[in-house]
Amino acid sequence: MGLLDGKVVLVSGGTQGVGAGVALAAAREGADVVVTGRRREVGEALLPRLREHLAPGRSAEYVRADVADVASAQASVAAVVERFGRVDCLCNAAGLTSRGTLLGTTPELFDEHVAVNLRGPFFTMQAAVADMVRRGEPGTVVNVTSTSAHGGQPYLAPYVAAKAGLVGATRNAAHAHRADRVRVNALNIGWTDTEGEDATQRAFHGAGDDWRERAASALPMGRLGRVDEIADLVVLLLSDRSGVVTGSVVDWDQNVLGGLD
Template sequence: GADARCVPTDVADVAQAQASVAAAVTAFGRVDSLVNAAGLTSRGTLVDTTPELFDEHVAINLRAPFFLMQAAVRDMLRRGSPGTIVNIISSSELGGQPYLAAYVAAKAGLAGLTRNAAHAHRFDRIRINGLDIGWTDTEGEDATQRRFHGAGDGWREEAGRKLPMGRLGQVDEIADFVVFLLSDRSGVVTGSVIDWDQNVFGGLD
């Protein structure tokens, strides 16, 4: 029943990304919250990643969130109003897999940007947090597993058997957590990059 708008946007194009924020302001008069959830997960190691692939990852996984945040924060500052931002990062930013070199570089940058922006705007009461997401069951992940890893129809169940909770994370679970961080229920929390995963990073068997 809510008034929702869809603005098709290529976030790799800074002008389009910022125009999507402007469209929200035009439609609703303000931006209260932003979620940066677009991402690119194509594969490439340190030794075989091309400059073109590296630039694609930076454009989508780092530059786009930077300038979307810039546009949203400018609107919040213009109105002198508080706001909230959540960046979907990745647990891979902590080290990641060898075949995700460019992805890890960009996502690690986004984690640093999240903390920097949160620190810069804490007295503007703009709360900015991030989620280091672990392995999640999405349509995009299904396509990635089939394209890059030769996965068949039962890959989800096979992968789940190797995980502590016996399954992959689910999108609706992440969405609930994002809504919590966007809402007043998360209190004063800002500058946090939270591990949303079933593995404990730094823990060794």
């Protein structure tokens, strides 16, 4: 459909999982795409897949960046501006989901979650929006957050705190820059089948090879969410097709907040 024809799209945390899905969808929709991540081998391995989906004349690049390091996160935006002259669209997709309860979370674990799930996205957004405002051109941001930001599970205390902060930052940025024609929205995603979730289930919950089937059997629609479904909605929100929508936080899940049986 060409929803992002000619746009320059930066996907922070875009080398795997939801971020990689967003990058692939953006490539299919006509964008130049830049993905960032800590592991160079993972980022460079994604590039051939991205380039298979690019429109003629478009390109895909990998920039090594650690979102937990503010200078690295900001430098990734500067690298995109140097390469393409601008950033039109930003998707903050990096995330850390290690476990911790209120009583069991150490200051170190709390700081790790804030660094990856809040501080890094905040300053990446700051750098991208600064470029949009400097040029006097419209732009879009989508922050990938979590339905757990509404309260979440007891073992996700630091994760919930950080993601809830990103939800607030999304609304604040949207309000502050609506007159600049910079639209900022967020997607609260529910339980999704990703490489990272597989590793998390095995590392923290002792899950076996059948964990997806077991999880699906307990869900209302009989399956986990899929990355490509999330990616399509992110691309819509990044595109002009989503109109004037800004400051919205969309719950992308099969459970209904407040719904009781």
